[in-house]
Amino acid sequence: EAGVVQSPRYKIIEKKQPVAFWCNPISGHNTLYWYLQNLGQGPELLIRYENEEAVDDSQLPKDRFSAERLKGVDSTLKIQPAELGDSAVYLCASSRTGRETQYFGPGTRLLVL
Amino acid sequence: DQQVKQNSPSLSVQEGRISILNCDYTNSMFDYFLWYKKYPAEGPTFLISISSIKDKNEDGRFTVFLNKSAKHLSLHIVPSQPGDSAVYFCAASDMSSYDKVIFGPGTSLSVIP
Numbered sequence: 650e651a652g653v654v655q656s657p658r659y660k661i662i663e664k665k666q667p668v669a670f671w672c673n674p675i676s677g678h679n680t681l682y683w684y685l686q687n688l689g690q691g692p693e694l695l696i697r698y699e700n701e702e703a704v705d706d707s708q709l710p711k712d713r714f715s716a717e718r719l720k721g722v723d724s725t726l727k728i729q730p731a732e733l734g735d736s737a738v739y740l741c742a743s744s745r746t747g748r749e750t751q752y753f754g755p756g757t758r759l760l761v762l
Numbered sequence: 763d764q765q766v767k768q769n770s771p772s773l774s775v776q777e778g779r780i781s782i783l784n785c786d787y788t789n790s791m792f793d794y795f796l797w798y799k800k801y802p803a804e805g806p807t808f809l810i811s812i813s814s815i816k817d818k819n820e821d822g823r824f825t826v827f828l829n830k831s832a833k834h835l836s837l838h839i840v841p842s843q844p845g846d847s848a849v850y851f852c853a854a855s856d857m858s859s860y861d862k863v864i865f866g867p868g869t870s871l872s873v874i875p
Contacts, residue, residue: 653805660863691851691865692806705862740805751863753798753805 653677653754655741661760668759670743670757672742674722682751683726684740692740692753698724699747729762766854766866774872781839783869788833793852796863797826797837800849803838809850810837828873829873 654673662668674681681702684692685735695704695714709716713732718724728735736755738758767786775781783797793814798806812826812835819826825838830870839846852866 690867691766691853692861693865742805748794750796750808750811755803755805755808761809 652737653741653752654745655754655757657747657757658755659758659760664733665726665730665760667733669725669727670739670741671725672724672741672754674724674741675734675752678743678745678752679721680744680747681724682742683716683724684742686738686756695726697741697747705732731759733761735759736761763788763866765792766852766864768852768866769871770869771867772870772872773875775842777844777873777875778841781842781846781871781873783837783850783852783871784837785835785866786833787835787854789854789856789864790833791856794855795826795828795835796853796855797824798851798853798865800851800868806851813861844873844875847871847873
């Protein structure tokens with residue numbers, strides 16, 4: 650069974666530029682998560698989807714961050730415009746349902762210059 | 763306010779000895795606890811979990827102990843192996859928050875051959 654796929658693995662951009670991250674969850678997993686991980690910290694939830702519905706986006710900075718999960722499968726997380734403080738690892742995870750084990754992708758490491 | 767705390771950023775243990783990783787939580791509503799393991803440049807992977815109705819769960823070399831009155835859990839690895847060297851995240855969730863998982867900051871374990 651293929652794991653959670655994320656791309657790109659690394660991204661370097663200048664501040665004020667837009668950036669997008671893509672995630673393909675494990676087949677059959679209805680729940681998809683986007684997490685932010687700062688250096689020396691644990692993952693922090695940005696948004697959670699149940700199929701195509703965002704059921705928890707309370708921690709998503711909506712002035713610059715947006716996300717979508719079309720057709721309840723792949724998901725895209727976008728930042729526009731990026732700020733220096735957005736430099737971090739962005740992790741995508743999926744699970745069969747909300748209460749089951751989450752499987753993480755390798756993450757996208759973003760550096761904003 | 764950090765709801766899940768791992769007060770030891772790092773830990774070094776000799777191969778073959780026991781590794782004990784500690785975790786404290788503040789939210790008495792948490793009813794499910796997990797440990798994730800993370801290697802560099804990879805996403806976290808699920809290791810072991812425990813429900814609040816239990817005080818111990820064992821899986822091979824890994825045992826998690828839960829002390830609800832102290833709001834404390836620990837992960838024991840016996841015997842420790844060099845391949846166990848990784849960052850370990852303690853995490854917790856509660857049904858009232860729709861199973862949102864809160865991660866601790868992690869403890870970096872080094873097992874010395």
